[in-house]
Amino acid sequence: MLATAIIVFREVIEAALIVAIVLGASRGIPRRGRWVSGGIALGVVGASVVAMFADVINGSFAGNGQELLNAGILLAAVCMLAWHNIWMSSHGKELADNVKQVGAAVKSGNRPLTALLVITFVAVMREGSEVVLFLWALAANGTGHLSMVIGGIIGLIAGALVGVVLYRGLLKIPLKYFFNVTGWLVLLIAAGLAAQAASLLNQAGLLPALGTDLWDSSGILNQGSLTGQMLHVLVGYTARPSGIQLLFYAVTLVVILTLMHWVGKRHREAAAARAA
Amino acid sequence: MARSLALAAVALLGLTAFAVSAADAPVEIHIKSQAFAPAEIAVPADVKVELHVINDDDLPAEFESYDLSREIVVPAHGQVKVFIGPLKAGRYRFFNDFHQESEGYVVAGDAKK
Numbered sequence: 001m002l003a004t005a006i007i008v009f010r011e012v013i014e015a016a017l018i019v020a021i022v023l024g025a026s027r028g029i030p031r032r033g034r035w036v037s038g039g040i041a042l043g044v045v046g047a048s049v050v051a052m053f054a055d056v057i058n059g060s061f062a063g064n065g066q067e068l069l070n071a072g073i074l075l076a077a078v079c080m081l082a083w084h085n086i087w088m089s090s091h092g093k094e095l096a097d098n099v100k101q102v103g104a105a106v107k108s109g110n111r112p113l114t115a116l117l118v119i120t121f122v123a124v125m126r127e128g129s130e131v132v133l134f135l136w137a138l139a140a141n142g143t144g145h146l147s148m149v150i151g152g153i154i155g156l157i158a159g160a161l162v163g164v165v166l167y168r169g170l171l172k173i174p175l176k177y178f179f180n181v182t183g184w185l186v187l188l189i190a191a192g193l194a195a196q197a198a199s200l201l202n203q204a205g206l207l208p209a210l211g212t213d214l215w216d217s218s219g220i221l222n223q224g225s226l227t228g229q230m231l232h233v234l235v236g237y238t239a240r241p242s243g244i245q246l247l248f249y250a251v252t253l254v255v256i257l258t259l260m261h262w263v264g265k266r267h268r269e270a271a272a273a274r275a276a
Numbered sequence: 277m278a279r280s281l282a283l284a285a286v287a288l289l290g291l292t293a294f295a296v297s298a299a300d301a302p303v304e305i306h307i308k309s310q311a312f313a314p315a316e317i318a319v320p321a322d323v324k325v326e327l328h329v330i331n332d333d334d335l336p337a338e339f340e341s342y343d344l345s346r347e348i349v350v351p352a353h354g355q356v357k358v359f360i361g362p363l364k365a366g367r368y369r370f371f372n373d374f375h376q377e378s379e380g381y382v383v384a385g386d387a388k389k
Contacts, residue, residue: 007374054336055351063357066348130338133349134374137335199345205326205359212344213364223342240343 004151005158007134011127012159014233015043018123018189020163021234024170025084025182026116028095039117043124050129051136067204070126074197077122080115081190082256085183087112089260090267092179099175183260185234191252192236198248210243302326302357305380307337307350307372312380321365321385327358338373344382347373 019036026032050057050069057065088095131152138148173181201207218239221228231237236249303325306313310333319325329339331350339358340347348356360368365385372378 003376007376054349055354058349058351058354058356066356130349130373133336137352137374140334203346203348203358203360205324205357209324209362212361213366218342228342238345240345242345245345 001147001151001154004135004138004148005155008131008152008155009159010155010229011131012156013162013230015123015127016159016163017166017230017233019120020167020170021182021185021189022084022116022119022123023167025088025179025186026112027171027178027182028099029111029113029116032113032116035113035116036120039120040124042117043121043128046121046125047128047132050125051132054129054133064204064206067200067206071197071200071204073122073126074193074200077119078190078194078197078252080112080118080122081186081193082252082259084112084115084119085186085190085256086259086263087115088179088183089264092183096175096179099178187253187256188235189233190256191249192233194252195236195238195241195245195249198244199242202242202244207244210247212242213240214243214246216240302328304328304330307331307333307339307378309333310335310372310375311378312370312372315380316383317380318383319361319363322362324359324361325363327360327382328355329358330355336374337378339370340373341368341370341382343368344370346370 019040023032023036026036057069059065061068135148135152139145170178170182198207202209216239221231221237221239223229223232223237223239228237228239238245303317303319305317305327307329317327329337329348329350331337331352331354334352336352336354337350338347339350339356344360344363346358346360348358350356360382361384363382363384366383368382368384370380370382
């Protein structure tokens with residue numbers, strides 16, 4: 001039971017951290033709750049489908065099906081996180097005003113609601129499919145049915161709780177800095193997910209490693225520890241990174257920051273032109 | 277002179293072919309009764325190596341390694357391929373994420389750490 005609880009917990013926590021930050025980062029966007037819940041629900045369905053077809057996926061694309069699927073959805077999530085942050089660079093102030101209830105309903109038609117849906121969908125589906133696969137196999141083998149279910153539920157609740165704690169913690173940040181903080185968190189998550197995608201494509205033999213073991217910080221912070229694992233999700237921490245991971249990480253950071261800067265500047269100029 | 281050059285060239289070609297074929301031959305690891313067999317696999321350093329992880333059990337497994345940044349689900353009675361490296365000489369731990377007591381090591385080069 002405990003083993004089941006721990007495995008489920010470790011998978012759930014990864015999704016929970018991402019959902020918590022997405023919820024924080026989208027604070028004040030009307031109807032975001034509905035879209036995020038929709039993403040979670042679709043993610044659970046998607047996870048079951050992926051688990052059900054694990055064999056088929058594994059055998060497709062010359063045995064690279066898993067890597068291509070996972071890298072694909074990770075990169076989709078990276079694009080959505082980027083879209084969110086770029087949108088925030090021109091609407092962050094409005095949103096902050098909205099949260100403060102000083103009027104200023106968010107007007108723009110292009111709210112990144114789809115982005116919220118896709119990001120939560122991807123996070124839940126990716127980690128969820130492993131949980132489903134693992135539990136399903138245990139069930140099929142008739143290994144202690146009830147204790148397994150209890151273990152799974154405990155793991156699920158504990159993982160979700162970590163997400164709730166993080167979200168509550170985020171809300172304590174003064175509004176003045178709030179979207180700055182969540183913006184950086186979203187940016188680092190995006191870079192970390194891009195690095196994960198790079199690692200998967202390298203694992204499939206589709207990208208070169210560009211050097212392995214660029215450094216080894218596993219002695220300082222083991223990636224397998226709970227802190228290491230959480231930092232892996234939040235900032236892409238990797239104890240022994242390869243060149244391709246670092247490259248994807250850096251390029252993602254630079255591209256998103258540049259676009260944020262550019263779009264934010266254009267927005268301010270347009271606002272100034274209207275005011276003049 | 278020309279002949280020794282030609283001989284050297286042939287020898288060099290032979291060596292290159294050998295080095296490539298060493299990296300080309302996939303290395304097999306089985307998962308049997310929730311354990312990796314063999315639990316330690318030797319691979320050459322500084323070349324890309326293809327691993328085949330073959331699951332002989334009724335349970336799915338997840339071949340995972342923090343040291344190698346690898347993770348892939350291995351369906352019950354399924355098989356996956358995973359490329360690793362080119363690795364520096366050393367020991368790299370991997371484990372079954374669905375059964376964390378199962379672990380093994382990739383040993384690259386003649387590392388005796």
